[in-house]
Amino acid sequence: MRYSEMDIAALSKLLQNKEVTAKELAADALKAIAETDGQFGAYLTVAEEEAYKQAEIADKMLADGTAGALTGIPFAMKDNICTKGIRTTCASKMLENWLPVYDACVTEQLKKAGAVMLGKTNMDEFAMGSSSENSALQLTRNPAAPDYVPGGSSGGSAAAVAANECAFAIGSDTGGSIRQPASFCGVVGMKPTYGTVSRYGLVAYASSFDQIGPLTKTVADNAKVLEAISCHDRRDSTSLPEFDTNYSALIGKDLSGMRIGLPKEYFGEGINADVAALVQNAAKALEGAGAKIEECSLPAVSYALPAYYVLCCAEASSNLARFDGIRYGYRAEGAEDLDRLYRKTRTEGFGREVRRRILLGNYVLSAGYYDAYYKKAQQARTLLIRAFRELFSQYDMLLAPVAPTPAYKIGEKSSDPMEMALGDICTVPVNLGGLPAISVPCGTVAQDGANLPVGFQLIGPAFSEAKLYQAAAAYEECGV
């Protein structure tokens, strides 16, 4: 097995035993990217020089005994997370050549851990989309089936892990953008509790939902990456002050006494029968591992999707007002006054889906519609949070599909934003509640000669990551 195919745990062992150097791992990973990324298009930027510099630092840490679990491990970063001096495009024409002057908190944390960044990954423009087809810069293909989308918006990150072009990747999840591409590409993706990973340096889309998290080959690896990136950060006003970050603590412990609810609404109309069957099988496997599985009900999910889209468009319209062609990014040519400069820059710089969400956001926030849409959606959010709280008084976690279908063909849904949005039905409730949820691969569905990966998600109350990893690892242990 070549290095690029190994998981973090295996690579870390080799590094600690001095069987390989961080520099050699970086070289191998960069070679893997050069060999296969022409086919998959996961990376927007490969930062070779920077990777070797960080590998050198990692080798020093390994030599002087300060190395940790991620020292020397090659990884990929979603391109909406700031990396000083390395372009951060958000897959938009607006920021195509933008060089951040500072590192995001997550970038700092990973540098501190000695991890080696290989480059920046493709995504839907400003994280708006579910297939990565909204990237203004590049098309990414699903490594499991190249005619299919990798999911989105962190499609490049999921594809890079699945294609063995990095040992792990960082993504962001506003309405499912880590979990859904993880499910489509067959990797593990965690959306952590809101406030546990700093958003400082994450280009904002919908601030009350955005959360950064890891995509990995295994559950144990995922916990290790989350341990490295989560911390309190005073530069993010929503960063939580105190919480336990020992996410690996329960991995390997048996599941007896664990109660897992299966909300029946997630298995109803619109859910592909093969997907539902695979997720039900996963539930059986967890039952075999000692958990108590029970059907339950969460009727509030029926209004999660409209509530989510009202709120995320509203927040996006406000957050993206900063792109005015003046302070950073693209500036349109030939505008005769300030107002024309704003309008021309934004019309030329933003793609169609981004402009559509800004327009929708301004509609629901405008006088006369605010109460009927925006406030109503905020109230729906409260009701959903209450419903989750009620369920978590009976269950340790919930088990559900990540997406109603496996990956679809490139171009199949890209012209119909409404149909694309309906695919987010299983993931957005978690973001409305600020909850942690992990997507775990549970098999494949055969379609037109392709074997399309499918994942299930485990959803827990705030700060239940260690338990989610425990259950996910137990499932992984049983094998599919």
Next chain:
Amino acid sequence: MQLDAKTLDTLAWLSRLDIPEDETEALSGSIAEMLTFFQQLSALDTEGVEPTAHIAPLENVLREDEPFSPRLDRDLLLSGTQSEDGLITLPKVIG
């Protein structure tokens, strides 16, 4: 259902966007479709329910009012799309 032209114009102005002519029809149709979808919420009884603006269990975040230098001011200024002598350039605003 389509959004009427006047509403689309107002939205475009609020958003500081132009609506390219070849996109008008598709855009107003798709916005109207989403707004219809949003109306599902009207069936929900929310009488007396507090709106949630933010999920973080933080009441307020106060820190000591100590001066610190973000170190970035000048770098940020110079990362503007067009700058001259450390200042950002703009089209003429006052006649």
